[in-house]
Amino acid sequence: xxxxxxxxxxxxxxxxxxxxxxxxxxxxxxxxxxxxxxxxxxxxxxxxxxxxxxxxxxxxxxxxxxxxxxxxxxxxxxxxxxxxxxxxxxxxxxxxxxxxxxxxxxxxxxxxxxxxxxxxxxxxxxxxxxxxxxxxxxxxxxxxxxxxxxxxxxxxxxxxxxxxxxxxxxxxxxxxxxxxxxxxxxxxxxxxxxxxxxxxxxxxxxxxxxxxxxxxxxxxxxxxxxxxxxxxxxxxxxxxxxxxxxxxxxxxxxxxxxxxxxxxxxxxxxxxxxxxxxxxxxxxxxxxxxxxxxxxxxxxxxxxxxxxxxxxxxxxxxxxxxxxxxxxxxxxxxxxxxxxxxxxxxxxxxxxxxxxxxxxxxxxxxxxxxxxxxxxxxxxxxxxxxxxxxxxxxxxxxxxxxxxxxxxxxxxxxxxxxxxxxxxxx
Numbered sequence: 101x102x103x104x105x106x107x108x109x110x111x112x113x114x115x116x117x118x119x120x121x122x123x124x125x126x127x128x129x130x131x132x133x134x135x136x137x138x139x140x141x142x143x144x145x146x147x148x149x150x151x152x153x154x155x156x157x158x159x160x161x162x163x164x165x166x167x168x169x170x171x172x173x174x175x176x177x178x179x180x181x182x183x184x185x186x187x188x189x190x191x192x193x194x195x196x197x198x199x200x201x202x203x204x205x206x207x208x209x210x211x212x213x214x215x216x217x218x219x220x221x222x223x224x225x226x227x228x229x230x231x232x233x234x235x236x237x238x239x240x241x242x243x244x245x246x247x248x249x250x251x252x253x254x255x256x257x258x259x260x261x262x263x264x265x266x267x268x269x270x271x272x273x274x275x276x277x278x279x280x281x282x283x284x285x286x287x288x289x290x291x292x293x294x295x296x297x298x299x300x301x302x303x304x305x306x307x308x309x310x311x312x313x314x315x316x317x318x319x320x321x322x323x324x325x326x327x328x329x330x331x332x333x334x335x336x337x338x339x340x341x342x343x344x345x346x347x348x349x350x351x352x353x354x355x356x357x358x359x360x361x362x363x364x365x366x367x368x369x370x371x372x373x374x375x376x377x378x379x380x381x382x383x384x385x386x387x388x389x390x391x392x393x394x395x396x397x398x399x400x401x402x403x404x405x406x407x408x409x410x411x412x413x414x415x416x417x418x419x420x421x422x423x424x425x426x427x428x429x430x431x432x433x434x435x436x437x438x439x440x441x442x443x444x445x446x447x448x449x450x451x452x453x454x455x456x457x458x459x460x461x462x463x464x465x466x467x468x469x470x471x472x473x474x475x476x477x478x479x480x481x482x483x484x485x486x487x488x489x490x491x492x493x494x495x496x497x498x499x500x501x502x503x504x505x506x507x508x509x510x511x512x513x514x515x516x517x518x519x520x521x522x523x524x525x526x
Contacts, residue, residue, distance in 0.1 A: 135175055428463045448472055
């Protein structure tokens, strides 16, 4: 049976050679990475000028991947598409259609992502090794605004200056990192690194605030700081921001943030891995600092598992049986979160009229009783479950005796920054 995937959905893969074909006016590329999310060498980047690596071969509009023959330590192959005509926004082309077939030619899965916008590169899907389970394929469909060279560099490929689309760090960036990492080390938090895509988003938002002459999470152009982050090609599982006016230097900015309990908590948050700082002047100096942890399949799975565990804790307190994670409900919940970000809405009913039970059925669920909780803006699993439990309607869904299954979804971006979904079934 062929799996029709939605963004965030996954499917187990058979052994042997797999063929991943993307028809149309696209170039297909692949990045082979290890557990750190980085390539082992430039040879792990498969594209039109370097059409093969151990276990991966580019054949026209298709990739032939044999997981068992990947280089030692490889546990992920990320499939990337870009327009065949360099620089063409993908939104001008039909949405790419991915078809995966096995060694016998049988179609294993298909995926058509949401239509991209102005991005020129799309992270389409990834093959990943799940210990004890084997290889699986996850549909992604995440636009990437920084170009193929920027994408390659973020995966650890050495790219020459003529192919780079991001800007070099400055002495002010170095001062910012030194001060922040000193404070984080004293607090026992891991050191953070400057992230070029976050730098691009921070600069854009600082300028938007300066143009408007006021602090705010949204500029006069109607674009939120979180939309700038995802628009720059950075997908996150955790995010934080400081929007400040007044300080004149990075040192003054960091001192200001450490002086407030809420701001200090963000700066020292042990979950963050990347950061950026930028300012723009318009009489006052407007600062944007961004803090984030990248979205990975493992991070998404951990967030969903934490929501499920907290939900089941509440059910046990009420004397109810725990809910079981359901793959079809999970796919539907994940797709709804991604849809709310992509189409800029927040509702149980999608702009096309689909309701929770429609989404569950479309994902293949046969459960008859369906309920849904959604939330936006919360920055952690604990915060979102606490919010649902403090709302009578959402609490009723969590504690409904008839429900025995659940799917949890999450997406970062949009106006609110984070979007969560629980889809229940019984």
